């Protein structure tokens with residue numbers, strides 16, 4: 491995939507001084523204040539800065555996530571996300587391998603996307619997956635190295651949220667689309683002891699937190715039962731944060747043959 495450096499730069503600002511980044515040479519972006527940032531040959535840029543204490547997904551977690559997503563287990567969620575999106579510049583915060591971003595782009599032939607994630611491996615996969623996706627390695631918890639009002643839509647699917655920074659990155663009246671798990675999401679797997687992490691976000695909490703900056707426009711619940719194969723069960727466990735702690739093989743012996751997928755898709759308008 492040829493790297494479109496001007497298109498990548500069009501999203502970005504300097505993480506040091508916040509001036510716009512522009513192409514300087516074939517694999518370098520720079521700002522007017524002389525800061526230079528190398529672009530990876532694989533077509534994305536890392537603007538992490540120093541001192542990020544958060545961990546990106548490992549290659550094993552990404553493999554598990556790919557197996558679940560590309561197998562279609564969450565395709566109704568992707569369809570709901572794609573239906574919520576309107577606009578041609580889509581910033582996916584915590585994009586992972588770009589599955590939901592690609593679903594959104596498929597709805598709109600003129601749209602382009604920026605896949606932002608803390609994991610360089612995830613961003614590399616997202617960029618490789620579509621010629622309309624540019625890639626940025628950055629930490630959602632820090633000031634985002636993206637320009638003001640650069641996005642028509644910010645997507646945040648099962649990912650950390652930086653509501654003030656998403657607000658800054660969105661154009662006036664742009665959309666923020668957030669997917670959060672409901673309390674019963676994958677409950678049978680959790681009950682079987684495989685998932686250490688219990689969904690802590692509730693749609694109500696997200697709506698309340700967003701209220702000063704965003705007006706809720708739509709709330710859609712997506713819920714269905716998912717038949718589990720051994721492979722899918724293992725991948726569902728392996729894709730989450732619990733994979734860091736749990737022995738992945740422990741999931742293989744479970745006698746759980748279905749689980750409930752249950753999420754809220756929240757669409758907000760930027761105030």
Ligand SMILES: [Zn+2]
Pocket residue numbers: 504505506507508509521522523524525
């Ligand atoms: Zn700079």
